[in-house]
Amino acid sequence: MEFRHLGRSGLMVSEISYGNWITHGSQVEEEAATACVRAALDTGITTFDTADVYAGTRAEEVLGRALRGERREGLEIFTKVFWPTGPGRNDRGLSRKHIMESINGSLRRLQTDYVDLYQAHRYDYSTPLEETMEAFADIVHSGKAHYIGVSEWKASQIREAHQLARELRIPLVSSQPQYSMLWRVIEAEVIPTCEELGLGQIVWSPMAQGVLSGKYLPGQPPPAGSRATDEKSGAGFIAKWLTDDVLTQVQRLTPLAEQAGLTMAQLAIAWVLQNPNVSSAIVGASRPEQVHDNVKAAGVKLDADLLKAIDEIVEPITERDPAKTESPAQRP
Ligand SMILES: NC(=O)c1ccc[n+]([C@@H]2O[C@H](COP(=O)([O-])OP(=O)(O)OC[C@H]3O[C@@H](n4cnc5c(N)ncnc54)[C@H](OP(=O)(O)O)[C@@H]3O)[C@@H](O)[C@H]2O)c1
Numbered sequence: 382m383e384f385r386h387l388g389r390s391g392l393m394v395s396e397i398s399y400g401n402w403i404t405h406g407s408q409v410e411e412e413a414a415t416a417c418v419r420a421a422l423d424t425g426i427t428t429f430d431t432a433d434v435y436a437g438t439r440a441e442e443v444l445g446r447a448l449r450g451e452r453r454e455g456l457e458i459f460t461k462v463f464w465p466t467g468p469g470r471n472d473r474g475l476s477r478k479h480i481m482e483s484i485n486g487s488l489r490r491l492q493t494d495y496v497d498l499y500q501a502h503r504y505d506y507s508t509p510l511e512e513t514m515e516a517f518a519d520i521v522h523s524g525k526a527h528y529i530g531v532s533e534w535k536a537s538q539i540r541e542a543h544q545l546a547r548e549l550r551i552p553l554v555s556s557q558p559q560y561s562m563l564w565r566v567i568e569a570e571v572i573p574t575c576e577e578l579g580l581g582q583i584v585w586s587p588m589a590q591g592v593l594s595g596k597y598l599p600g601q602p603p604p605a606g607s608r609a610t611d612e613k614s615g616a617g618f619i620a621k622w623l624t625d626d627v628l629t630q631v632q633r634l635t636p637l638a639e640q641a642g643l644t645m646a647q648l649a650i651a652w653v654l655q656n657p658n659v660s661s662a663i664v665g666a667s668r669p670e671q672v673h674d675n676v677k678a679a680g681v682k683l684d685a686d687l688l689k690a691i692d693e694i695v696e697p698i699t700e701r702d703p704a705k706t707e708s709p710a711q712r713p
Contacts, residue, residue: 392554397679398459399663400430402431402665403665414444420666427455457497459496463501495527554579557663558571587652589649598632631698652688
C-alpha cells in the first residue's frame with residue numbers, strides 16, 4: 382500500500398480506502414462484510430469510509446464490529462452526516478441539533494471515541510453555514526473528530542466553509558466527490574479550488590460502482606451477485622451507467638488494461654490516483670477477492686500515451702459539467 386497526505390494536512394491515508402455503502406448491513410451478509418474488512422487490513426488499507434445513513438445506520442455497526450480489536454491509532458475512520466437517519470424533521474441536514482446527535486450515534490455504532498474525519502455528506506441550504514461550521518468546531522474541540530470534510534460541495538461552498546474553518550481554527554481538509562473516468566465534473570472548479578486551499582479529494586465510486594471493472598456486457602444480463610442485481614438498493618444506483626453506449630465504450634478499454642498489465646478494475650482505480658489532488662480512492666467490495674484485486678492499483682503510474690488513449694475512448698460518455706456537483710435544494 383502507498384500512503385498520501387489528506388490535502389495539506391499532516392494526516393496520512395492509504396491511497397486506497399475501503400467504503401461500505403450498499404454492501405454492509407444490506408447487500409452482503411455480515412460474514413462477507415467482515416471478510417472484506419479483513420482483506421482490506423491484510424493488504425495494508427488503513428482508511429475506512431462509512432456514513433450514518435448507510436443501510437439505515439447498520440453499516441456503521443457492521444464496520445464497528447469488523448474493526449473491533451484493531452489498534453485504533455493504526456486506523457483512519459471516516460463517517461458523514463446529512464442524509465436522514467430517522468423519521469423526524471430534525472433527523473437530517475446540518476443543523477447543530479442533528480450534527481450533535483448524529484456524531485454521538487456514529488461513535489456509539491462504530492465503537493470508538495472519535496472519528497478521524499467527519500464529513501458533511503451534502504450542502505444544507507436550510508441551515509446557515511455558520512451554524513454548521515460552529516457545530517463542527519465544537520465536535521473537533523471536544524475531540525470527537527480530528528478533521529472536517531465535505532462531500533459533493535461546490536467550489537464556492539468549499540471556499541466559504543474554508544474561510545469559516547480558519548476563523549474557528551478547525552482543519553477543513555477534504556472533499557469527497559464522485560470521480561472516475563466517466564464522471565469528471567470536479568476537474569474544472571472543485572479541484573483547482575481545493576488545490577489552492579489545501580483540501581484533498583477522497584473520491585467515491587472510482588470504478589463507477591463496478592461498471593469500469595468491465596464485467597457488465599452490453600446487451601447481456603448483469604452477472605449474478607453483482608450490484609446491478611441487488612434490488613434492495615444497489616440496482617437503482619448503478620442503473621444510470623448500464624446503457625449499451627457506456628458498456629460498449631468501456632469494453633474498448635480492455636486491450637489498454639491488458640497492455641498495461643492491469644485488470645480493468647485496477648486501471649480504473651489507478652486512473653483516479655494519477656491526479657495529485659486525489660488523496661485516496663474509496664473502493665467498495667462485496668467479496669474479499671475484489672479487495673485483493675483492487676489494492677494492486679496503489680502506486681501504479683500510467684504513462685501519458687495510455688492516459689491519452691483512455692481519454693479518446695471515454696470522451697463520448699464522460700460527464701464534465703461542473704454544475705453537476707449538487708446537493709438537494711430542499712432537505713431530504
Ligand atoms: N459521499 C458520497 O456521497 C458517496 C456516495 C457513494 C459512495 N461513497 C463512498 O465510496 C465508496 C465506494 O463507492 P462504490 O462502492 O460505488 O465504489 P466502486 O469501487 O466504484 O464500486 C464498488 C463495487 O464494484 C464491484 N467491484 C469492486 N471491485 C471489483 C472488482 N475487482 N471486479 C469486479 N467488480 C468489483 C463491487 O460490487 P458487486 O460485486 O456487487 O458488483 C463493489 O461493491 C462507498 O462505500 C462510500 O464509502 C460516497
